[in-house]
Amino acid sequence: MADFNSVYWSIFIGSVTLVSIVVLIWFVWSQAKARPPLDADNPETMGHKWDGNLEEYNNPLPRWWMNLFYLTLFWSIGYLIAYPGLGAFKGLLGWSQVSQYEAEVAAAEAEYGPLYEQYQKTDIPTLAQNEEVLEMGHNLFASYCTQCHGSDAGGARGFPNLTDDAWLYGSTPEAIEHSILKGRAGVMPAWVAVIGEDGAQKAADYVEHLAGRDIAADKVEAGKQTYNQVCVACHGAEGKGNPMLGAPNLTDDAWLYGGTRTAIVESIVKGRNGQMPAHEEFLGPAKVHVLAAYVYSFTQGNKPTR
Numbered sequence: 001m002a003d004f005n006s007v008y009w010s011i012f013i014g015s016v017t018l019v020s021i022v023v024l025i026w027f028v029w030s031q032a033k034a035r036p037p038l039d040a041d042n043p044e045t046m047g048h049k050w051d052g053n054l055e056e057y058n059n060p061l062p063r064w065w066m067n068l069f070y071l072t073l074f075w076s077i078g079y080l081i082a083y084p085g086l087g088a089f090k091g092l093l094g095w096s097q098v099s100q101y102e103a104e105v106a107a108a109e110a111e112y113g114p115l116y117e118q119y120q121k122t123d124i125p126t127l128a129q130n131e132e133v134l135e136m137g138h139n140l141f142a143s144y145c146t147q148c149h150g151s152d153a154g155g156a157r158g159f160p161n162l163t164d165d166a167w168l169y170g171s172t173p174e175a176i177e178h179s180i181l182k183g184r185a186g187v188m189p190a191w192v193a194v195i196g197e198d199g200a201q202k203a204a205d206y207v208e209h210l211a212g213r214d215i216a217a218d219k220v221e222a223g224k225q226t227y228n229q230v231c232v233a234c235h236g237a238e239g240k241g242n243p244m245l246g247a248p249n250l251t252d253d254a255w256l257y258g259g260t261r262t263a264i265v266e267s268i269v270k271g272r273n274g275q276m277p278a279h280e281e282f283l284g285p286a287k288v289h290v291l292a293a294y295v296y297s298f299t300q301g302n303k304p305t306r
Ligand code: HEC
Pocket: 185, 186, 187, 188, 189, 191, 203, 204, 207, 226, 227, 230, 231, 232, 233, 234, 235, 245, 246, 247, 248, 254, 255, 256, 257, 258, 259, 264, 267, 268, 272, 273, 274, 275
């Protein structure tokens, strides 16, 4: 990479560009030169023939056409003086994608800044009642969250549904805002090295029992022992989970990684590591506050569709 940042490449590419333009100007000019007057009886042709007697005369291009070529060539020179394009030369206007982006951000900041500032002072439950805030939240969610949580916020395998009653980290305004600001990392260790395949099957029996499925009493008893040794610390004595750790409730119908026997065994054997990225730096606390109000509104009956 360092090579491409050196002055040498900048000069090389700049020179190639300039030489190309000069050669093109010379070429267009050479084609525009008037030829000796055409001999009406025996005109010079290009030697192609179509349909027997249709031939192509070797005439110069019309003047207006040549002028268009000149215009584009001189335009390109003007462009390269004004805008970046010649190697590393930045152009006299000082335009750059970054400066344009920054100007647009500053304009948006001036327009929405005061509004966000006001929202930031308002608590999340109040904001969650405000149609304007929900509209903004909806747009932010569509830009930054749908790729993982889905456009209906309904989630996908490994990405939690934000519209149901099952919350890994709790459904309070504070918990939701914290999830978005700081991110979350769910740590479910892989247990196969500790309890073996057999232990995983036993634990799975107990998880299915917790989920309300029909499991033979002796299997439940055996599974419970394993569960109480290794799982209880995070998923709790009743299997209701722990929002401090993001350990899911195993007794409900909501499954982050799927509720089939195979998926449950896989969760236990291989472990799971869901990552919710932190958005504090990226979006800033004001936008996160609006997003938190939007997500919180789902717990208050608001629907993600609008
Ligand atoms: C160190 C804490 C911890 C321990 C101990 C633990 N788990 Fe977990 N478990 C978690 C976390 C956290 C998640 C969620 C992972 C994620 O968010 O990606 C999870 C996820 C799961 C899931 C997937 C749930 C779903 O909704 O798809 C199952 C099943 C599960 N654990 C069962 C067990 C069993 C059985 C044991 C004991 C063998 C166990 N866990 C031990 C923390 C733990």
